[in-house]
Amino acid sequence: MPYQNTIKSKIELTGAGLHSGAPVSLVIRPAGAGEGIRILRTDLDPVVEIPARVDFVTETTLATVLGAKGASVSTVEHCLAALRALGVDNAVIEIDGPEFPILDGSAAPYVEKVREAGLRALSAPRKYLKIKKPVRVECKDKFCILRPYDGFAITYSIDFEGSFPGAQHYYIEVNGDSFEKELCRARTFGFLGDVEKLKAIGKARGASLENAIALHEGKVVNPEGLRMPGEMVRHKILDAVGDLALAGYPIEGHLIVHKGGHEMHRRVLAALLANPDAWSLETAVQEVKVIRPRVFESRELLVALVG
Template structure:
């Protein structure tokens, strides 16, 4: 199996979640073994997408460098890139955040579809999880365990009548990603939005790009896209956060009340011991063995 990039350059424009200003985004093909690279055109700086580049995980996943250059809210775009099995791509921006689009990853999926997927000459690599790795904080946890048919088993529990307890099990494949996960939007509580705006954050947040909830109802007039849209979006985020590994991570992901922070700590925990994983070059035998994820 070969590494993948996009066949053609594709451009888009969307609103930044925090500044509320239009942001131009350009996705460009990249050669083999170069991975996912962000480029801030406004300052002329490139940042490689990997766990060591992560500098903040409080409200989104943020990558940056030692000079203070950063790019925020990368997880939805990376989720689409991971869902499509793309190994190498350049993301060009004229601002410090990825546009929020509609709060899901479907707009990025549409961009990737328009750009088309291209195979490169180099063989694809994958990270095979060899033993369980878990990160816990109180009753919250995220973990990876060995599996030949990767799944995301995610549970959330909110003390809110609209959300409550939700669980969703997602079997990883591109088609399943598009149909089950990509349209699930980010969500937030009205009181939190008001607090963020008082700090000049979330200025671009609206009912057009998030599910917003007050004390007892959904404020979006169209309602939910899925009955369990909240937990599906958490899976969307996790797929994006794992994309920072730079290659497919083959194993089961399980979480209760996970977060960007726990996902980041999980990637660091996996990489902290080479016995946790094996990096393989995919040949026909391995592809057959892990047929679902590399179909």
């Protein structure tokens, strides 16, 4: 029987926020069974605890923001994605500012630190959310679906319609190995022409070629280019893993997204949890099987899978 995990030793990271540009230090500490992921704003007096759950989401513009008792913390998705994918069920995250460090724009630094710290099994069995009925949310030409599935898979489609990177489609069975090999190094991305507009509304003030893919006039501005084919759609999947971690439990199901983002991820998860007939809380009895990830070569394959 799989048991809940925490980390064996503390993890320390420092950097700057992608949107605020402010320096920040983050410490992840072990936690007991059933505690889940708790975030502490240690720079505030008194310290404010913000649970990593979807009902504490306060904003989803270009990042997922959580808030409680007048305090907030932004850009939590990369850290939460790494913790969820690598099987960390319980941890306390201490942060001395309002935004998680962007680091290199991916989840790879978090994965590296979790691997170094190692996992410690706890005495309580792991529980997971089993999708029993499909749940769908949509907005114009965007949609998100959570449907029953034996495992945890994500199918994602992006389409920038006439501008680079155009349309990209990707399917992956998500587990610790596939996340580390196929997803965690994918970086956040944006269009160079939008930077000044974003800075004017308090966003992207810490963005640079060191922590994001910059796109301009149909090309990647970063001198090193992309880290992998389909890096942009893979990063969207990375974000989705982090946003779905706000369920508070691993999910057994298939997430299918077309032209989504943080708000669509939040909406489909909230819709699921608001419908008790669509899910059940189960006790895990075996580890999730591993299926080789694959890239969609055409939109027709995505349409066929969605049905």
